[in-house]
Amino acid sequence: MGENVTGPLLSDRRFFQECLNLEYEGMQEVKASVLKEDFCGARKAMAAYIRRTLDPERFFTIPYEAPENIYKFPEESDEDACRRICRHTLISVGVPCEYGEGKPVDWKANPTYNGYREWTWQLNRHNDWKLLAHEYRKTHNRRLAETAAELFTSWVRQAVYPGDCPGYSTDCWRTIECGIRMGANWPYILFTFYNTEPFTDDILIDWYKSVWEHGERLSRNHMTGNWLIMEMNGLAQIGILYPQFILSGQWLSQALGSLEEELDRQIYPDGFQYELSTGYADVVVNNYQRLIEVAKAFGKTVSEGMLEKLAKACELDVKLMMPDGCVPDINDGKHRNVEETFQCRKRIFPENKTIRWITEKFETGKPDFTSIALPWSGFLVMRTGWTTEDSWALFDAAPFGKAHQHEDKLSLLFYANGKLLLTEGGNYAYDTSEMRRYVLSTRAHNTVRVDAKDQNRLKNYAWKEEDIREKADLKWKLGPVWDYGESNYREGYGENPCPGTVHNRRVFFNKSQKEGKPPFLVVVDRMASDEIHRYEWLWHIDSELEAVQKGRISFHEIDAAFSAGEAEVIEGREEPEWQGFKAVGTKQGMYRKLPCVSIKADAGQIRIVTVLSPCKGLSGRVHKVTASAMPEEDSVVISFEDGTEIAFREQEIIQTV
Structure with a gap:
């Protein structure tokens, strides 16, 4: 596509003759102009129709939702x-860019030091525009409407509809x-500004043309997973909020059908979405x-089946x-x-x-x-x-997620004394940094590495539709x-992961609080291989280190005792x-830096027992913990101070039990 091409690509002729249902109620003046091929008149009539028929009172019965990933x-x-936004200083993924007041915004720019593509992509979600709209509803400051109009006009000219171009090859149209x-930001913006002076007839027509182009792209070029849910939400809202489009009914039906199917395709019977x-x-x-x-605000219905399945998915939060x-x-x-x-x-x-x-x-x-x-x-x-x-603990025996996965099977988390004491590397920016690689790796989790190598389920991973109905390997x-x-x-x-080493983990959570002892974890790991390996157990402890001793490492709020191996504490390496x-x-x-206990042992077959015990005073x-290293043994003795x-x-x- 040539550099001089500007958007929207839809010509007036195609928009008015092919995209609109001219028989829709109230569209008589638009139809009359179109039949005469008076497209200037059609634009004026269509803008008047929009201002006359949009129903903000109905739309704003929906409470305001702050934009996701808004940065200030x-x-x-x-x-x-x-x-700041009115001065054309915009922030995406936490990084500001000063375009200059009165100067155009470059919607394909990337001011990050390492070309972090999320900067450009997330800028094109238009969270800033929605913030302008929300503030306008409180203040009716004309400058906010003017800025929204400026930003939309510059965007729609630069961000030319790419047709069927793959999403990751575009800056503005993933x-x-x-x-x-379509499903979060533009509706709020339109219903706020459509009847303001800065939103001229031309802006309203370009807005509707661009929405049509969004509908075409979402209906034809959708993806899978959580992306598909966002895409179909957007497509469905086009079908509801733009009923004048000749394909609005078809798009709404497509979106609702897909969203209904995806609940069965993406949600496990226990309520977790398959990306885990x-x-x-x-x-x-x-x-x-x-x-x-x-849908409710505009008189549309969704199925009871969808609501029932969605309620079950909501209850996952309480389980976790x-x-x-x-x-x-x-x-x-996300915490x-x-x-x-x-x-x-x-x-x-x-x-x-x-x-x-939870709420009442x-x-x-x-x-x-x-x-x-x-x-x-x-x-578990x-x-x-x-x-x-x-106290609370979580044992991860999950299959590999459909997306956004970490290499962390058999990892553990432990919350006690009002704090997540046994933690992990967490979630980090989706860049190519060492920190991003770290949080994805086994290194950042509480499980075992073999010969300084991480788990690598991703290498041979392939999702199958029937996996959603398969139970996990969890006793x-x-x-x-x-x-x-x-x-x-x-x-x-x-x-190049080859099966051959098997890690078996048993977790025992003692809740008795006998003799005033806080609840504690006993973790029994068995490693099995026909060859000698260097095994490394990792425990990420969010507490101040006090002492490293043979078989025990003491932190201010928790002790880690282990039955075999040599240990060190690594922090910020x-x-x-x-x-x-x-x-x-x-x-x-x-x-930030975080203490990580690393316990290493050379063996083929080995059993090691780790006790993680929160402490208050003594x-x-x-x-110490005493346990045989022979895998067939199963006795454990825990000695307290x-x-x-x-x-x-x-x-x-x-x-x-």
Whole structure:
């Protein structure tokens, strides 16, 4: 496409003769002009029709939703951010770009030091425009409407519709951005500004032409996974909010049908979306909710089946919830507050008892479980109760996610003493940095490496439709004193992973609090191979290191005792490979150092027992753990600093839980 081509590509002739249903109620004047091929008159009549028929009172019954991934300067208010936007200083993925007041915005620019493509892509979601609209509704400041008109005009001229061009080869028209624009941001912007003086007839016609081009792209060039949900939400909203389009009914039907099918295709029977990311599970539900609320406001219906399946997906948050009221950031996940999420979900599920328990302390909605297994998605959640003072642990025996995966099978998280003490590397910016590679790798998780090599399920990964109905490789039993979970990793390690080394992990969560000891974890790992390997156990501890001793490492808030191997604590190391970091946000540069316990042993067959015991003063302090390194043995003796011991056999607990 030539450099001098500007958008929208739709000519007046094609738009008015082929894209609009001229028989639609109220379109008589538009039709009369089109029949005379008076397209100047048709533009004027169409703009008048838009201003006459758009119904903002109906649209704004839907509560405002702040744009996802909106970035502002620290301490910057919405009002200050809008003044900045009016000066054409825009921020994407945390990086500002000063175009200059009165100067055009380059929608294909990338000011990042490393060419981070998300900067350009996320700029083209138009979060800033929505912020202008929200502030305008509060202040009616004309300059905000003028800026929105300027930004739209510059964008629609530069961002030329690419037809069937693959999404990743475009700066402005990835289908995920198309879905977000149509399903989250543009409707709010249009219903705010359509009747303001800066939104001229020409702007309104170009807006509708561009929306048509979005509909064509979303209906023909959609993707899979969470992208598809965003794309179909956007397409469905075009079908609802632009009923004058001749294809609006077809697009709405296509989108609703696809969204109905995807609930069965993407959601495991236990409620987790198949990417197994707490961030994208929420993205999926959120996009369904956006559509449901628009449909309700404009007199459209969605099926009861869709609502029932969606409610089950919502309840995943409670199953996973930590004592701080947040879900953990599993895979490319997000440490997200459940009550805040459910305040929003309550709008579409006002009678859901679980949601009401979270948002209103509605006691009849309190779960009838504490610990719970997710048999299909493969997570075991162990907890002592539902208060902020309780302890919580999560065992990851999950299959490899459909997207946004980390190489972390058999990893563990442990929340105690009001803190996620056993943590992971977290989620980081989607760039090509060492930190991004680190958080994706086994190095950043609490599991085992072999010969300095990571798990590599991605290498031979292929999703099959029937996988959504397959249960995970997870055994578990839940009881009043002990919870138990077990799984295996056998897919190989390194660049060319070959099966041959099997990692079996058993997790025992002691909840008894006997003699005042806090709940603690006992982790039994068995490594099996016909060859000698160097095994490395990793434990990422978010606490201040106190002492490193043989068989025990003490932190301020937790002890880690182990029955075999030599240990060191690594923190903030970059050579020969990154280790000992934690992401503190998804913007580039947002990470900090974190102590990582590394325990190494050379063996073919070996059993090692690790005890992770939170401590307050002397209570819970572990002196040592004694266990045979022979894989066939199953006895464990835990000696505490107060002189007490706990001795058990693995099979006894498994059989008696």
